[in-house]
Amino acid sequence: MTLWFVFALMTVAAIFAVLWPLSRGSSAQAGGSEAVVYKDQLAEIDRDVAAGLIGSSEAEAARVEIGRRLLAAADGERTLPARANLGLRRASAIVALVGLPIAAVTFYLALGSPRLGDFPLASRTRMADVSQPLENMVAQVEAHLEKNPTDGRGWTVLAPVLARLGRFDDAVRAYRNVIQHAGDSAERRSDLGEALVTSAGGVVTAEAKAEFERAVAQNADDPRASYFLGLAAEQDGRKADAAAIWRAMLSKAPADAPWRPLIETALARVGGAPVAPALSDDAMAAARDMNEADRGTMVRGMVDRLAARLKQDGSDVEGWLRLVRAYIVMGERDKATNARIEARQAVAGDAERLRKLNEGLKNLGLDG
Amino acid sequence: MIAEAGHYALVLALALALIQSTVPMLGARWGDPALMNVARSTALAQLLFVAASFTALVMLHVASDFSVVNVFENSHSMKPLLYKITGVWGNHEGSMLLWVAILALFGGLVAAFGNNLPLSLRAHVLAVQGWIAAAFYLFILLTSNPFLRIASPPIEGRDLNPVLQDIGLAVHPPMLYLGYVGFSISFSFAIAALIEGRIDAAWARWVRPWTLVAWIFLTLGIAMGSYWAYYELGWGGWWFWDPVENASLMPWLAGTALLHSAVVMEKRNALKVWTILLSILAFSLSLLGTFLVRSGVLTSVHAFATDPSRGVFILLILCLFIGGSLTLYAWRAPALKQGGLFAPVSREGALVLNNLFLTSACATVFIGTLYPLALEVLTGDKISVGAPFFNLTFGPLFVPLLVAMPFAPLLAWKRGDLLGAAQRLTAAGIAALVAIAVLFAWTHGGATLAPLAIGLAIFVIGGALSDLAERTALFRVPFATAMARARGLPRATWGTAFAHAGIGVALIGIVCETTWNSEYIGTMKPRDIASVAGYQLKLDDITQRQGPNFREMIAQFTVSHDGETLEVMTPSKRNFTTRDSSTTEAALLTRGASQLYVSLGDTNAEGAIAVRIYHKPLVLLIWWGPVLMAFGGLLSLSDRRLRVGAPKPAKAARALQPAE
């Protein structure tokens, strides 16, 4: 409603601008005239003569010339009597009163969106929107949690966002708070464990392992916890244990479990089961068997996380190489080239790392 | 609400422009002062609405309202506030809105301060402004509407081109627009004169301040654009003969010619028809400039709008205004009365010469810029006309112009004394010859043209000084008398001297930079040392830094000269994540008017970095010259005789007398 009121005010102002001079009638003051300019020019000549800038004979000639123009101008002006044309004035007034608003509103309605309100950033950040990757939204939630540290729901929302932003240490802290304030569950323990693993660069630390063990204790079928426990075994060099854990998972898993391919590849890696030979990058290969949407999300998420982490700390040569390889596999050569340039800039200060980076890049066929 | 109110204000401005373009014309036709005065109030109201509309767009950008397509496409919530604001005109739609806002501003100024104009002339001028404004409002609303909305607003905007995130670029388009659009006033005056069929010396005096304002802004705008290209594009060039640059140079040349021919018209009532033509040309070339930049018809390092449908609309506007005005000119101009007589050797003659060379130079730039387009339309061949073409045509035409320039102010009106003028320029001539001789001796075996060109520049500057010395009778009368006379000189005379000297100063800079510029291009590792023109630059370190929306690689150079450490220079390279692109931030070290210029390239496999180092002697003079010219223009503008509203001259003159 306010909008239409503002529109009405503006329209009235516009109409007024046209009607006002019309209402003033023929008493309106006449404008300036040429004669004024010529008189000024004559005065100027006097000043120049007084200042000694021009000689008196030149001044005289100039005065004669300007005098002639002055006369001509005076003649010209007398031929222009002012007269009121009431018909035209009335027509103009009608155009302003009727035509102007109709034209303006018609034109506006054809182009504008009067029903759409404003969406400034400030009001939008108040809307709950988990997909919003904005630091300021996170900051807002964090500020809220600072005041209400026992708000379990707040921590539940914040933790995955922090993980997505690459702030893994904060994510670990947030997941701990989730468990503390929103209650313990297998899934939450797995979340915490996964965050610990990511913050350790993919290594299942003793701390993480303890969390996964707690998760399994609560729910023996939690697939994520089982998978990571297997991974822990593999990383410890106990391949047989790893294979046993994963094989047990597969035997219990429903046939359509989305994580099945991932486990199968992992199993193949430790030489446990007759599944198709895995490619070098297990996750990539697993992704290949998923459906299009899942694969996209999974790969994209992994790569984005890696890129975000490297942006924070660029000294991880292995990480850079993995990122470049991921981009190449995904067919985004542009991004791969960019990542290469960024990587070089990031490790330029360290000769040993640079050498390693260059060797790695050469192996990827992306040197130069 | 803000977006829609801004949108509606723009529509109302269109409606008012349509009324402004018709009612006052009818009023002038029937001699009704009330109808003629409609022009004034509608022009002011139009200014109000466009200003409201522009303010609305600025507010939307500041508030990052991504429900507006224009904001979504050209802004980003993380962008610094300054660039959120300048981003308003960093894009096509916003810049067109700025264009009409400036147009309305000039219209409003004529309405507010045009009291000294005859009523019918003012009505006609504002009506013509109304036509231009209406055409551009339609263009904006129909093809480049900045207020279009998205029903479900996106989360984040798409950022501004990082190259455009720079304060130099933020300021120079508005300057250029003030220049371009300023010429619309002289255009409107010219059309009004053609419609009324009456034109005389007073017309020139009314037009001159407007032309001068436009010219000052255009001069500054071009200089700023050139300086921006110099430090931002990272390879130290300051003029590329790029079509976009040419597009701003052409109206400048025509506008400069117009300024000079308007003087002749004001003083001697001559060259009337020619002045009208120049007014039309200057604005037509400004429109063309807008067209060239906005339609993307030309390959250009500046182009950031590519949409053919807009191009067709602008082409229509161009045809309408340029074609229409030239037709009107062909029809009405022969009816205009001829003016005063003058001998070929006279102030008038010299100004005609100036006009001839300026318009010829303008024509060569025009041909060089548009010939490739024409050829492509006709034969399909794609060619590019680069710097060599312009150096070969523009240069030779400017030399005689500069040689003749010092003579003109010394010649008398009607019939001048060339010999006398030459005698009074003896000192300037001798200074020029000495400069040439010294430079030849100093650079022996070097370029032959450069010392000659510098001699010419010295002659131009000396000529401007001689003119002042002559008028104040310095060295002939006691010093105190000369000072008194100097104070008594019209400010326009001072303005002329400054503007002419500015050309000479810029010329020195151009010649020095192009001739004695030295450079080092190569790869450097930390602790490497490069020497350029007696300076040693040691690369200390390469570091990384995270900026607000970019990552930056900074190289630190210690500069020393003759073993004495001067300063640390830190050029950098920025990577913008949203746009996936990078910019080069050059580092500049200013020593007097000379500069050392360092910019970075990519890092190679060994961790070495590509570096360009230039030493550019006296390069700053290239921009000090135009600043001096603009200052001259400003002095001229402040001259009492040209002041826009100057009422009751006789009284004012007496009041001002003691101050002089």
Next chain:
Amino acid sequence: MTRKQRRLTMICGSLAVLAVAAALVLNAMRDSIVFFSTPTMAAEKQIPPGKRFRLGGLVQPGSLVRGDNLAVNFSIADGSATLPVAYKGMLPDLFREGQGVVAEGALDASGVFKADTVLAKHDETYMPRDVADALKKQGHWKDDYGAKPGATAASAPVQGTAK
């Protein structure tokens, strides 16, 4: 001098200046104009070595090789033909593999294009017009290069990846 004579002087003077300007333009046109072509056009026209022209196309992905001291070799492709390019100097910020580029220079005896200037596209959606036209003609143009998202689309930024 009479009025007629004065006018005659003026007209003659103007014509002289214009004639000089025209002569300068014609002279400069002969020497300093360069044609634009794509690798395909260059092959068709059999441009002789040493003749300057502008070569436009996409930088062939994987062809960029950096040598010593800023020497660079890459290939410019337009879909049906490629041409090797040698350049020494710093490449513009926006130079990328797979992106549009215009190089100015001449072919040498061995058929390598020796460039002395390399211009890259100016921003995300802008591409040198010559290149865009040439690619469009040959059907290698993806419309989303210059695409503006519609009022409803909140699509992700368009990536300029061409085949």
